[in-house]
Amino acid sequence: MNFKVAPDAMQKLTLLDGATRHEPAGSDPLSEKANAATLRAPKRLPCIGEAATPAGKKPILMAMMTTACERNCHYCVFRAGRSKTERVSFTPDEMAGAFMKLHRAGLVDGLFLSSGIIKGSVTTQDKLIAAAEILRKKHQYRGYVHLKVMPGADYEQVRQTVRLASRVSINLEGATPQRLAALAPKKDFWGELVQRIRWASQIKGQEGWNTSLVTQFVVGAVGDTDLELLQMSETLYRQLGLRRAYYSAFSPVSQTPFEGLSPTSPEREFRLYQAGFLLRDYGWNLEELPFNPNANLRLDMDPKRAWAEEHLHHAPVEINRADRAELLRIPGIGPRAADAILAARRQGALTELAHLRALGVRNVSQVSPYVVLNGRRAAQQLALL
Numbered sequence: 001m002n003f004k005v006a007p008d009a010m011q012k013l014t015l016l017d018g019a020t021r022h023e024p025a026g027s028d029p030l031s032e033k034a035n036a037a038t039l040r041a042p043k044r045l046p047c048i049g050e051a052a053t054p055a056g057k058k059p060i061l062m063a064m065m066t067t068a069c070e071r072n073c074h075y076c077v078f079r080a081g082r083s084k085t086e087r088v089s090f091t092p093d094e095m096a097g098a099f100m101k102l103h104r105a106g107l108v109d110g111l112f113l114s115s116g117i118i119k120g121s122v123t124t125q126d127k128l129i130a131a132a133e134i135l136r137k138k139h140q141y142r143g144y145v146h147l148k149v150m151p152g153a154d155y156e157q158v159r160q161t162v163r164l165a166s167r168v169s170i171n172l173e174g175a176t177p178q179r180l181a182a183l184a185p186k187k188d189f190w191g192e193l194v195q196r197i198r199w200a201s202q203i204k205g206q207e208g209w210n211t212s213l214v215t216q217f218v219v220g221a222v223g224d225t226d227l228e229l230l231q232m233s234e235t236l237y238r239q240l241g242l243r244r245a246y247y248s249a250f251s252p253v254s255q256t257p258f259e260g261l262s263p264t265s266p267e268r269e270f271r272l273y274q275a276g277f278l279l280r281d282y283g284w285n286l287e288e289l290p291f292n293p294n295a296n297l298r299l300d301m302d303p304k305r306a307w308a309e310e311h312l313h314h315a316p317v318e319i320n321r322a323d324r325a326e327l328l329r330i331p332g333i334g335p336r337a338a339d340a341i342l343a344a345r346r347q348g349a350l351t352e353l354a355h356l357r358a359l360g361v362r363n364v365s366q367v368s369p370y371v372v373l374n375g376r377r378a379a380q381q382l383a384l385l
Helices: 009-016 029-036 092-104 121-138 155-164 177-183 189-207 226-240 266-281 303-311 335-345 353-358 364-370 378-384
Strands: 048-053 056-064 110-114 144-148 167-169 212-219 244-249 371-373
Touching (some): 009 056, 009 092, 048 110, 121 155, 144 155, 212 226, 226 266, 266 303, 303 364, 353 364, 364 371, 371 378
Parallel strands (some): 056 110, 144 167, 167 212
Antiparallel strands (some): 048 056
């Protein structure tokens, strides 16, 4: 796109052209990715996405303070020296003003703000903080703001970011220092990244902020295993109160050192999210996940069902006696259905698969091989439904 004069902030947003489309912005990355192609956003603003937030799904402006970067991450579209990347930069006032213009027009109801690194991480983080402060103080915006923390940002910057944001991303990218070194040789795993997650966690606890903390991993480019990725995720969930780990299947980008590598299958990304939910929301431990000998999850079956095939197929669960934790081990039964089953049992025994369907179990055929209803194998009842 050519402009006869320097582009204004709104025109610059069009030049971003979905620059952050690989960055999850909300609480439901799988649905956000699925909805991205069908979101009814103005074509002139490809940087509007949809994110799941505590207040529901919202149209989000997904923007960057600058698409220029002095780092040379081997997989990244914004890496230094890549001529195919459109380099666009905003001042904090420009970014805040452009967002408020879109917000007042009813086009967006939240902001995800990232940045490339120019003149060091501290200078870049100052600009992110300044844009958020203008929104919060000058424009009195109280809605959803998701901010990135740059690798190497200082303690007070992390504190200000946690104070201003609804959600904060500190992306590890690699599951171990060795994996990160292969992905992004100028980044320090423990010193620049993990330490910032620790700081953010401590600040939240000490000052009572409700900001959620998230991270992201690049999956499959440098030989990482699912065991490594989920082991680090579990550590962050248990020890530092991480709200969510995002997993981004590697996709090769031209003019990068990894342009000749094969893409990672979407199925692998999907299985990692399923296993992550088991660790975070279902109370599973890493040792219980069904890894293959190569330390990866099966691609042909979700990890909960793979576990059930090994442990429940010949020892099904009696629905009328199982506690909540046991119910949550059964494929097809989630937290809501488990709670509904426990409540219904107070009124009488559950004796038919139809009873489970009435309680919100969507796919009783998925449940049936692994349960007993009042002493009878549920699989024998399928013909009656």
